[in-house]
Amino acid sequence: MRYVVLGLTLVAALVVSVLGFRGDTSRKPPLEIFPDMDRQPKLRPQEPNALLPNGRSSQFLVEGTVARGTPFAAIPKNTGRVLGVTNFVETLPMKITSQLLARGRDRYAISCLPCHGAQGDGNGITKKIGAMAVVANLHDARIVKLPDGELFHVISEGRNLMGGYRANVTIDDRWAIVAYLRALQRSRLAFEDELSTAERAQLK
Numbered sequence: 001m002r003y004v005v006l007g008l009t010l011v012a013a014l015v016v017s018v019l020g021f022r023g024d025t026s027r028k029p030p031l032e033i034f035p036d037m038d039r040q041p042k043l044r045p046q047e048p049n050a051l052l053p054n055g056r057s058s059q060f061l062v063e064g065t066v067a068r069g070t071p072f073a074a075i076p077k078n079t080g081r082v083l084g085v086t087n088f089v090e091t092l093p094m095k096i097t098s099q100l101l102a103r104g105r106d107r108y109a110i111s112c113l114p115c116h117g118a119q120g121d122g123n124g125i126t127k128k129i130g131a132m133a134v135v136a137n138l139h140d141a142r143i144v145k146l147p148d149g150e151l152f153h154v155i156s157e158g159r160n161l162m163g164g165y166r167a168n169v170t171i172d173d174r175w176a177i178v179a180y181l182r183a184l185q186r187s188r189l190a191f192e193d194e195l196s197t198a199e200r201a202q203l204k
């Protein structure tokens, strides 16, 4: 019996010397039998990191990122208007690429061509069959001069006799159509320095 008591005392002393008293503070890392998933490899913000191409663990925001909770109308891309005023944005809020133009051409053919015609001059099928009497000619000088944001607005909300296509055409596609519309208009226009001297003389 004496040896049992002695043995238990020794074991208790050993456990306390290795593990310490409950509530003790220690600078050594704790003994962990089951670490679960407490420690995992991860990137900390603001630290260098060789894995990512620019060597940073914090990456830049993706272009076009908006803060959570930003109201829909507070983003010019959604409305075509400059933030805080009712003016329309002058130019597309995105880069013009051949893909964007191709998409715009595709969407124009679906949503606009039946009325405005393949060339945009307002001679679509709806006029030929008499369903619509007058359809705007998109090469009209007044329409050419409209800011990009206003064209976006017309597509979204409609104007006068034309209905809005907000429900049928996504925001990105509406801008793609605006880009294609500009290309269509440009096809019938020239800058003065593109003209021959004879043509320029005719202008005067």
Ligand code: HEC
Binding pocket: 108, 111, 112, 113, 114, 115, 116, 126, 132, 134, 135, 136, 138, 143, 151, 154, 155, 159, 160, 161, 162, 163, 165, 169, 177, 181
């Ligand atoms: C159902 C026929 C129809 C379709 C489809 C249609 N439009 Fe129109 N659009 C019209 C008519 C009609 C007008 C002239 C409205 C008026 O002034 O009364 C017009 C006017 C316009 C104008 C001139 C607005 C202004 O300031 O006078 C633009 C720009 C335009 N449409 C672009 C588009 C684009 C881009 C699409 C494709 C997304 C489209 N339209 C689809 C019938 C249509």
